Amino acid sequence: MSQAKGSIVQQAIWKTQAKTLGFGLAFSAFGTFGALAQQGSGPDQVFNIPDRPTLNFYGSAGLIDMPSGEALPDGQFVIGVSNFGGSTRTTVTFQATPRLSASFRYTGIKEANIAGFETYRDRSFDIRYLINKESRVLPAVTIGLQDFAGTGIYAGEYIAATKTFAGAGRIPGTVKVTAGLGWGRLGSSGSIGTPFGGNRPAFDTSSSGGELSTDQWFRGPAAPFAGVEWQISDKWGVKAEYSSDAYDTEVRQGVLTRKSRFNFGAEYQYSDTVRVGGYYLYGSELGLNVQIQLNPKRSLTPLRTPAPDPVAQRPSRNANPDAWTTAWVGKPEAPTILADALKPRLAKQGLEFVALKVTANSAEVRYRNNTYPATSVAIGRVSRAMAQIMPPSVETFRIVTMSGGLAQSAVTIRRSDLEALEFDPQAADALLAVTGISEAAPRLENATINQDLYPDFAWSVAPYVKPSYFDPDEPLRLDGGLKFGATFKPAPGWTISGKVTHRLFGNVGDSLRVSDSLIEPVRTNAVRYAGSDTALDNLYVSKQWKPGQNTYARVTAGYLERMFGGVSAELLWKPVGSRLALGVEGNYVKQRDFSGLGFQDYGVATGHASAYYEFNNGFRGQLDVGRYLAGDVGATVTLEREFNNGWRVGGFFTVTDVSSEDFGEGSFDKGILLTVPQRWFLGTPSKQTSTTTIRPVQRDGGARLSVPGRLYEQVRSGHRNALEQNWSGVWE
């Protein structure tokens, strides 16, 4: 496997960039925060982001081939690519909480004649947990499970402790000393016995993997490992370790000669993000490790939102009582005049005026936010525009954010609070305390509406790149070309939309992997769908509306996705102030022909009941129970963490009544979700994001229909939890 194609995650990120091309070159030239900072008052100090540990060959905190006891900073997202002795490991690690991290790894071992593959390729998952944070006396201690659910070539468990010594004696820089005990692979050399007893079954290549190997954890021989890391200067560091890994399989296959237990290396911190290292391992091999560390909390380019105009102040009532007259209400043209004044002011802020209703002392404005990733920023700007033009007698501002014809919520702000709190020492908290966030009526009766909104036609042309991962013959296949989109909105809530892709290059269709599924091949025929250059991705008509209090509804019909077409209906219950949302979705779909507009014989009724919950710190959980595309019945659990700046990292798994034998490789469906917002690279407000789903293997069990415009995400951004999370944006 060549290095260039080795990194699946780099490719995923590249895909992300490709979607935002035209800006792609910009961010590489941007400086990093560190350089801007004055000593002692830089962003890391203020935002309290601790130093990051360096990575090992498994892409998690560690020495060279061995893990350390450290944890990465909370939220850290790292990519490690290492190569030595014919093995290339590409790992993505996410520090999900301050103590818990998860890794996903794709490995290629050249000429390892394991299970009959010329190059053995495997995917593995790790988790590790920081038991003890480093203190003055005690070291950081981490317990870890490596390759705990796969076919198990890297299966091993460990407990590791690391102590940091800085400014000790005459040694410059920082010295970290690590010692640990490993089991499984990490206990295969220099064992000191079997503390927890048990026999450990050998690595079995014929297993389909995917099941938790709980019977093996911490069983069999245990062996100690240790090492030292010396970060000499800001740029240079050296490492030495004593490894407890015998590399039994690799040595047996003749891909590696192991002459020593000691490994040595030197690492260079190229930039804040990138670190590279060269190593000498096991007395015979040269190795290379590239470590890329990103923290969603630190944008590549800090977001800059242009300053808003200061809140316009009304004249004092005592000094100018005439200004406070309510006589204007009697003029029938007053609402139109106000609406006409409001519209360009909102447009200037990147917002669209939808409707206005005024009385002598209150005004409700409905608007669309096409610009700001946080709804709070849009609300702040609408309220400033209202303060500029509303007659002084209007004291109550009701601001309703519209999304796809749905009223998300009504934010009620008293104009005098807005005037008084702009420069308050605790401006954001103080305003939130006196702001109401509540349910908005589906329609605003007797309002002055923006006549220019409907009918609306929009089109787009953009390049696309569509990867296909983990074909054993070619781990990354890529299609690319142009996508043409068109959307017509004849009236509020109605959408007629279509997307055509035209492939200009690619090799996804070249794969020889035809479906070998034991159940209905609802997803494994992807290769056959990739056969034609021009394809209709989707073409559908949908209507969404608010049927009543706290509820949202959608009906969609047409070619819903590349592989299925039919009808879909959804109902969502999501009170504005509730962290919990419940939904049901029912669909009847038929499988589409591999090319053209026709349908195959297979049809299925599929649908789910869903529960969504917003936990603290941006964590969000989702449970979907129902019937999947292949007619199998089961449930999907999704857990995702969303950062303030729009990064989302998560994972999901689906268990259905399809047995692991019938499911095939992987035993059950699972994968990683990664969403990167465009603004993280650019630093200008934008709602554009790119989402990538990476599955270790795509099978037919637990496959869910992909319907455009599901309700939850459309509604959530304007509700209390999302607004409070970003509330300071109201003043930006």
Place this chain on the structure above:
Amino acid sequence: MIRMKYLTAAAMGLALVLSACGNQPDQSNTVLKTAGSQLASIAKGGGARRKGKAPYAQVTQKQLENTKVPALQVNNETRGGSDILRLATRRNDSNPGRVAVWGGGGALQLFVRGGVLVGTRGIGGDIISADATSTIRAIAGARSGNGERRYFISDGAYGQVELVLSCDIETVGRSTTQVVHLSYATTHLRETCIGGANDNVRIVNEYWVQPSSGIVRRSRQWAGPLSGYFELILLRN
């Protein structure tokens, strides 16, 4: 075949140059991209660091004499370069010190309360709000003092991080402050603040105050973790 490949590559290249285009409103927003100035370049980074710092603006006597409206010169200590900001508005509210909003009509603003920088907008990593009451009181009287400073700083997205610092304000001495061709008798105050997690954050602000009026003629103040220090020169109040 080669020709075919060439065409494909050319078409792809064209697609990349064109990037995504369309008429949807969220595809581009020129209003937001017009923001550009020396202070903003801090956030943009890059150029200035490689080529060395941009010089500060040198205001001439004639320029100043021709300026009939309030003006504040802001020098960017970290990145170099200057901005001359107009006064957007002055406000009194329930807190001590009058707030001046500098940067009228522009994409960035500084909130200066009683001579003390208490807010920034449009710079990146902005100070959303700050409580500097004890500093403001000390400066108004051109005397030493101490107290707590409380900042709410944008986390670079749309969240805020609270930073509490403990500050000491000392009188350094009397000096003459030169602003272009004009000289002012001032008292030099130095404010040293320490706080944050593990007392990791240390900032030092300096003020040259006209004791008669409490006007801060010149100052060097911390403008947030991404911006570092700004030098504020009150050209015309």
